[in-house]
Amino acid sequence: MFKKKKNEFKLPYLGIENEINGFHCLFNLKGDFGVILKLDNPVIQFSADSSKYDTFHQLYTNVIKILGEGHLIQKQDIFSRKVYSENNSKEYLQKKYDEHFQGREYTDLKTFLVITKRSKGRYSEKSVNDFIQTLGKITDLFERTGIKAESLNRIQTDRYVKRILSMNFHQEGIVLDNLLSEETQVESGDRAFRSISLVDTDKVELPEQVKTHLERNDKDSLKGFPIDNMGFLFDIPNFETVVYNQIIEIIEQRPIQTKLELKRKRHSGIPDPANNLCVEDIDRLLEDVARHNQLLVNCHFNVVVSAKKKHIQSACNYVESSLFQQGIVANKNSYNQLELFRTILPCNTAELKVYDYFLTTADAALCFFLKESLNKDEESGFQIRFTDRQGIPLKIDPADLPMQINRINNRNKFVLGPSGSGKSFFMNALIEQYCMWNNRPDPKWLMDVVIVDTGHSYSGLCQYYQGKYITYTEEKPITTNPFAISEEEYNIEKKDYLLTLVSLLWKTAEGTVSQVEADVISNTISAYYSSYFSEEGETKRLCFNSFYEFALDKIPEIMDKERISFEIDEFRFVLKKFYKGGEFENLLNEEVDSSLFTESFVVFEIDSIKEHKVLFPIVTLIIMDVFIQKMRFRTKYRKALIIEEAWKAIASPLMAGYILYLYKTVRKFWGEAIVVTQELGDIIGNEVVKESIINNSDTICLLDQTKFKDNYSQIASLLSINENERKKIFTINQLDNQDGRGRFKEVYIRRGSTGEVYGVEVSLHQYLTYTTEKPEKSAVEIYTNAFGGYQDGLDAFVEDFKESKVSLHSFFEKVNKRGIPLREIIMSTNYRIAL
Numbered sequence: 001m002f003k004k005k006k007n008e009f010k011l012p013y014l015g016i017e018n019e020i021n022g023f024h025c026l027f028n029l030k031g032d033f034g035v036i037l038k039l040d041n042p043v044i045q046f047s048a049d050s051s052k053y054d055t056f057h058q059l060y061t062n063v064i065k066i067l068g069e070g071h072l073i074q075k076q077d078i079f080s081r082k083v084y085s086e087n088n089s090k091e092y093l094q095k096k097y098d099e100h101f102q103g104r105e106y107t108d109l110k111t112f113l114v115i116t117k118r119s120k121g122r123y124s125e126k127s128v129n130d131f132i133q134t135l136g137k138i139t140d141l142f143e144r145t146g147i148k149a150e151s152l153n154r155i156q157t158d159r160y161v162k163r164i165l166s167m168n169f170h171q172e173g174i175v176l177d178n179l180l181s182e183e184t185q186v187e188s189g190d191r192a193f194r195s196i197s198l199v200d201t202d203k204v205e206l207p208e209q210v211k212t213h214l215e216r217n218d219k220d221s222l223k224g225f226p227i228d229n230m231g232f233l234f235d236i237p238n239f240e241t242v243v244y245n246q247i248i249e250i251i252e253q254r255p256i257q258t259k260l261e262l263k264r265k266r267h268s269g270i271p272d273p274a275n276n277l278c279v280e281d282i283d284r285l286l287e288d289v290a291r292h293n294q295l296l297v298n299c300h301f302n303v304v305v306s307a308k309k310k311h312i313q314s315a316c317n318y319v320e321s322s323l324f325q326q327g328i329v330a331n332k333n334s335y336n337q338l339e340l341f342r343t344i345l346p347c348n349t350a351e352l353k354v355y356d357y358f359l360t361t362a363d364a365a366l367c368f369f370l371k372e373s374l375n376k377d378e379e380s381g382f383q384i385r386f387t388d389r390q391g392i393p394l395k396i397d398p399a400d401l402p403m404q405i406n407r408i409n410n411r412n413k414f415v416l417g418p419s420g421s422g423k424s425f426f427m428n429a430l431i432e433q434y435c436m437w438n439n440r441p442d443p444k445w446l447m448d449v450v451i452v453d454t455g456h457s458y459s460g461l462c463q464y465y466q467g468k469y470i471t472y473t474e475e476k477p478i479t480t481n482p483f484a485i486s487e488e489e490y491n492i493e494k495k496d497y498l499l500t501l502v503s504l505l506w507k508t509a510e511g512t513v514s515q516v517e518a519d520v521i522s523n524t525i526s527a528y529y530s531s532y533f534s535e536e537g538e539t540k541r542l543c544f545n546s547f548y549e550f551a552l553d554k555i556p557e558i559m560d561k562e563r564i565s566f567e568i569d570e571f572r573f574v575l576k577k578f579y580k581g582g583e584f585e586n587l588l589n590e591e592v593d594s595s596l597f598t599e600s601f602v603v604f605e606i607d608s609i610k611e612h613k614v615l616f617p618i619v620t621l622i623i624m625d626v627f628i629q630k631m632r633f634r635t636k637y638r639k640a641l642i643i644e645e646a647w648k649a650i651a652s653p654l655m656a657g658y659i660l661y662l663y664k665t666v667r668k669f670w671g672e673a674i675v676v677t678q679e680l681g682d683i684i685g686n687e688v689v690k691e692s693i694i695n696n697s698d699t700i701c702l703l704d705q706t707k708f709k710d711n712y713s714q715i716a717s718l719l720s721i722n723e724n725e726r727k728k729i730f731t732i733n734q735l736d737n738q739d740g741r742g743r744f745k746e747v748y749i750r751r752g753s754t755g756e757v758y759g760v761e762v763s764l765h766q767y768l769t770y771t772t773e774k775p776e777k778s779a780v781e782i783y784t785n786a787f788g789g790y791q792d793g794l795d796a797f798v799e800d801f802k803e804s805k806v807s808l809h810s811f812f813e814k815v816n817k818r819g820i821p822l823r824e825i826i827m828s829t830n831y832r833i834a835l
């Protein structure tokens, strides 16, 4: 029909009607009219929940039923290759992040649903009004299922038609080039479009049975993972734009049934979708219709691929072989390429020939609909960037939005993964972004971060943000005076804290205090403060020393009066080491460095006392208390307390109550507590961890769990991980998504009951800031010390590394070996030899 050259490509439209009830109807030359809706497929890719595919199926079954006979739905899923370009970050490291991803190609998906009413050549205002009313019902139905379906207005419809016509959803601007109809494809400039029909209607070759989705079985770890029947469309190589055109025509039921019954008796030769069915097929169809109340529909599916001419063949081969793997033999007929191409124009299904359709039930047809969509940025004022599964930055809100929509009830997080799986690296990425808000010219949020670490994992980030890094040493222990409080501050919670502290000093973390002991200490604390506040006693200054002296008088008094026994000598002896002249005399008697309260970034590094049974828990407790004091002080700040392995020191029954209190208080003061751990043994079977930490952490972050695979049921039950979430968790680092990306690891983040997997991929500058590998850290430090500022150091490091042309690993080695920056050597003319 459209011969090469000179033929004018006539658009098949009469025009676009003015708006009626928010809808703009597009009229084709046959008088059919339709509306284009923009919506999203409801099943997010890799969401692992097979029931969602069924829900989709049910939803569209209902759409078809509401529409009824004489309507057509044309769903168009449009894939396009785009280039990432976001570069509006204000912060140094975030700018590097932008640069890292700048220019990266990715696949985008947009979905449109064109609903058309066949006019049969008759036009009446009433039929348009009826149609609009029905559309209202359809958008309502979508709305109720949580899908926003927006109808395109006149300008948008016009642009949509142009984009389809030029097969161009991958670029901003649209240029309409001439279309040339060649034998196997339509050509436009240096590009080619090819249409691949899913079904060759001359010989319907489809699998015996189709389900709403497929299950993966390509890798052990991914076995049973649900994916879309048409999921391969996301992975087509070398394409520019692909339109997956899915058409279902709801035909008049009575006549087609009669026809089928007739045909069962006698094969007729007139072209007709029903012609391709043999007797058994007809029997099966009629049975479905009769028994399961199924609708008979005509359907047509084609994938139109556009690519540069040199790539079109490989892109199409991929589509055909992927279809073949599912038992679908794509149509080899290519004689009507331009005709087929025209039929992907919205509302132009009238041009599909009767032989392009095949007859089946709505249920079967819907199995071929694309049901998946891609993850989208979360709309929020507090966004943090990780990447999606294909390696493109994705903005999520780990704090406010999920609270607003009741997905979570607190911001606390629990992070679990084996050693080296990237927990600290992930935390660095999170905290860097938390703190970037502080450096904005007009900060929307202010953020305070306190970290308790035992392995120097945050030293780079702390230097970058010029925070306070406090390393515990014997000469310079972390001190505080938990006893010094004003009368207003003295309340039941403070008293409980002091009771916990004194019990801990006495019995260590593993011990317990009896009821009598607890009551005696508690009474002593009350008496200590009332004597001080009433100025009746001898206490001059609130501190551990004066409390100790007071207790040694008061406790025998109580024992006498109440006639109870109490190990007073043991108490006196054990606590003496914290008293004047004792080994830890400063620990609880010197005020905390009050500048900590106004610091935004504080790291307490307590590696040196990790093995110290007495000090480790006490110091951890002290730091937590400093955090609580700071919280009350900085009411306008968001706050995060990150506790790496140190939580172990406090996860004892003695401190369970305190941890609960901490978690509760943190929530009330706009804060969050994050516990990071690798120790399975410590968390499984530990009631305190479960009751206080896990139950109060609505967000769970898991790094690669393959190492834990053997005891996964225990972890699953501890963290209440259901089967679907488990499937997602085992896709961490398992997809073939490394091509064209920097080194990265994935993390699963469950907010509330469901989670997603994200990539933690960062720029080289960020990598150097976050790395926890000792030799890497020291090489970076050599640069950052030599170049004055941290940023200058990083810049110089990256510059020299690039200039050196050696691998990153060997660059680290060379820097460490020399102990000074390699700049001079690299600048010298014979640097290669020198290196």
Ligand SMILES: Nc1ncnc2c1ncn2[C@@H]1O[C@H](COP(=O)(O)OP(=O)(O)OP(=O)(O)O)[C@@H](O)[C@H]1O
Residues within 6 Å of the ligand: 417, 418, 419, 420, 421, 422, 423, 424, 425, 426, 455, 457, 677, 678, 743, 744, 745, 746, 760, 761, 762, 767, 770, 771, 772, 773
């Ligand atoms: N997302 C990532 N991208 C690139 N490299 C990573 C990533 N995550 C981790 N690494 C590399 O792995 C190293 C170890 O990671 P990390 O220190 O975060 O492990 P961890 O889970 O905290 O281990 P541990 O329990 O021993 O503290 C990092 O120094 C870094 O080199």
Ligand SMILES: [Mg+2]
Residues within 6 Å of the ligand: 423, 424, 425, 455, 457, 772
């Ligand atoms: Mg770590």
